[in-house]
Every structure is written in C-alpha cells, then in structure tokens.
Amino acid sequence: MINNRIGTYENHTIGNETYRSYIPHTLPPQPNIDLSKLSLKLEKANQAVGELNAIAKSVPNSSLFVYMYIREEALLSSRIEGTQSSFSDLLLFENHQKPDIALDDVEEVSNYVKALTYGLDQLKAKDGLPLSLRLLCNIHRILLQGARGASKQPGEFRVTQNWIGGTRPGNALFVPPAPERLMEYLGNLEKFVHNKDFDNLIIIGLAHAQFETIHPFLDGNGRLGRLLITLMLCERDILIEPILYLSLYFKKNHQLYYDLLQRVRIDGCYEVWLEFFLDGIWYSAKQAVSTIAQLNFLFEEDLKKINALGRVRYSCIKVWEYIKRLPQVTVPSLAKIKDLGMTAPTIRNCLDILDLLRKSFRLL
Numbered sequence: 001m002i003n004n005r006i007g008t009y010e011n012h013t014i015g016n017e018t019y020r021s022y023i024p025h026t027l028p029p030q031p032n033i034d035l036s037k038l039s040l041k042l043e044k045a046n047q048a049v050g051e052l053n054a055i056a057k058s059v060p061n062s063s064l065f066v067y068m069y070i071r072e073e074a075l076l077s078s079r080i081e082g083t084q085s086s087f088s089d090l091l092l093f094e095n096h097q098k099p100d101i102a103l104d105d106v107e108e109v110s111n112y113v114k115a116l117t118y119g120l121d122q123l124k125a126k127d128g129l130p131l132s133l134r135l136l137c138n139i140h141r142i143l144l145q146g147a148r149g150a151s152k153q154p155g156e157f158r159v160t161q162n163w164i165g166g167t168r169p170g171n172a173l174f175v176p177p178a179p180e181r182l183m184e185y186l187g188n189l190e191k192f193v194h195n196k197d198f199d200n201l202i203i204i205g206l207a208h209a210q211f212e213t214i215h216p217f218l219d220g221n222g223r224l225g226r227l228l229i230t231l232m233l234c235e236r237d238i239l240i241e242p243i244l245y246l247s248l249y250f251k252k253n254h255q256l257y258y259d260l261l262q263r264v265r266i267d268g269c270y271e272v273w274l275e276f277f278l279d280g281i282w283y284s285a286k287q288a289v290s291t292i293a294q295l296n297f298l299f300e301e302d303l304k305k306i307n308a309l310g311r312v313r314y315s316c317i318k319v320w321e322y323i324k325r326l327p328q329v330t331v332p333s334l335a336k337i338k339d340l341g342m343t344a345p346t347i348r349n350c351l352d353i354l355d356l357l358r359k360s361f362r363l364l
C-alpha cells in the first residue's frame, strides 16, 4: 500500500553546517484517515457547531456578537506570541482614541480584524477572490502591515529558508520545505481546500496542519493559519457567522498543539492531531454558545430595567445601544455623535442611570 504519511528530508549546507529541510507529502494522506477512530469526536464537534449556528440565528443582535467575537479572537490570536493589548485598547484604537500601550501591539490586533473581514468579504462578493493562494497573500499582507513581522515580506511567499525553534536551521526543531519546493505544496493545498471527499472538519484540520508544515511565509504563519480555520468554516457554510475560533484552545494547549503538529510530520499521526483538532472545535463552539447565551441574557435583563424607567428610557436606550458596542465613552465623546443628537446634560443623566444597570457592560 502507498504510504505517503511520513515526509522525507533533504540535506543542505550553510558554511560548514549541515541541516535537513522537510519534504512533506501532498494531501490527502495515504493510507486514508481512519475515520472509525474519529467518528464520535466528529459527530460531537459537528453537533456543537450546529448549536452555535442555531443560537447565532436566534439572537436579535447577532452583528454585535460577531463584532465582539472577531475582536476577541484577534486579541487571543495575537497574544499567542506575547502581544499585550487588551479589549479596551483595541476598541479605543479603532475609535481613534489613544490607548495607553505601544501602538504596534494594538495595530497587530486591529490588523487581524481587518484581515479576517477582508477575507470574508472577498468570499461573499460576487466578483471577490475565491479561497486561493492569491487571497491568502492578500490577507497576509493586511495581517502584517505595520505590525509584528512587517519587515518580513508581507503578502509574499518566502524565497528563503525559515525554521521553527532554535536560532538557525542547523539547530532548529523543525525546518520547513526549502523555498523552491513551496509551490508544489501550496498548489496542492489550494486544491485540497476545495476537496469534498471528507467531512468538512476533517478537511479543515488537515489543511491547518499542512499549512503550518509548509510555513510558506517568513512570519505570520501562526496567525494566518488560525484565521484560515475560521475562513474555511465560513466558506464551506458550516458556520453562518464568523464566531468560532480556536485560538484560546491552541493557547491553552500550546505545547500539545505544537507536539501534535510535529508528530504528524515525524510519525504521520494524522488521527491523533485530528482528535485534538475536533476536540478544539467542540470546546470552542460550546464556549461561544455559552458566551452568547450569557450576553444575550444580560442584554435582555438590561432592556427590561431600562424599559421600566419612564420617559427617560427613550434617551437611555439610544445611549445603551451605542455603548453596547463601544463601552468606553465620555460625555463629550457621545455629545459629538450626530446620530445620537443628544445634549451633554441629557447624556450625563443617561450615563448616571445606566451606571446603575451596567452589569452587562462589565462583561464586555
């Protein structure tokens, strides 16, 4: 039987040091994935994603959840490599108010939001790009603009050797394929992301591992690889809104995550990686369902209280709708908003009243 699960290596020499770069196999793996080991986890993961879609459809303000979720993911995804910005820093930055921390950090998080939004828009637009290498490069360019890795050829596949762990290829933990081999694997990956022979989640899990193995960019492969999971979930219509993210799961289990990617390369252990990946989908979908349910409950409670206020409720609702999206406001900043059309004293009065009911904002 053909066995193309375990890659091979090729030797290179720099100066008087030799290193081995990895030569992976193309997807799908042969022998085929043993689905009997995965069926239970696959079913659980698909069910949890179904629940998430159902709750996303049923909440009245799903765009608010999407807004918050994309931003939370951006923070988590960037924090994997130590970016320090917080949720409020990001909101302040996006609303042209200056946060108290290094702008580079917030810029990276903000780029993630922009890059994901761009990718989703392209997939939706009639004349937009399909899921393709060109789309990946465009997303990568946005992701790295003015942020971590900005000097490392944003939007362009690497033409030099990179490595993972260590200070040079010679002492690295893993050396991805040599640059001249990239296009063969990228071409295969581009084709594979449209594969329909396996369950969607299996395809996405395999594509993620292969993307990280190819490591086609000089930097940002982690961020783009995680973003790609959500993009593929949406592209395949498994997810109706971009509200499922694995970053927190990968972050919590980062050593295992790295080890399992490495085991795919060394032992061809795709099933063990896929089990981990499917658990991650299940865990993240359940988390999202619970957060949305909690937020929705709190918003409903708030609204009940505001509605019981008497005439002042009309202005309070307007302010409340606004600060649900942007919780850090001041009287002058709200007074400037034409859509609100309210005077500073009215705004101050509303904020004082809402202050008493603000438990839903604290959660954000």
Ligand SMILES: Nc1ncnc2c1ncn2[C@@H]1O[C@H](COP(=O)(O)OP(=O)(O)OP(=O)(O)O)[C@@H](O)[C@H]1O
Pocket (backbone or CB within 6 Å): 077, 078, 080, 081, 149, 164, 165, 173, 174, 212, 217, 218, 219, 220, 221, 222, 223, 224, 225, 257, 258, 259, 261, 262
């Ligand atoms: N020790 C390791 N073993 C296996 N894979 C690793 C290891 N360290 C990193 N990786 C993979 O490489 C990615 C990081 O690659 P790169 O630095 O190009 O991307 P990034 O977006 O800057 O990083 P990050 O994921 O930290 O945000 C990780 O997300 C992971 O997938």
Ligand SMILES: [Mg+2]
Pocket (backbone or CB within 6 Å): 081, 149, 219, 220, 221
């Ligand atoms: Mg990096």
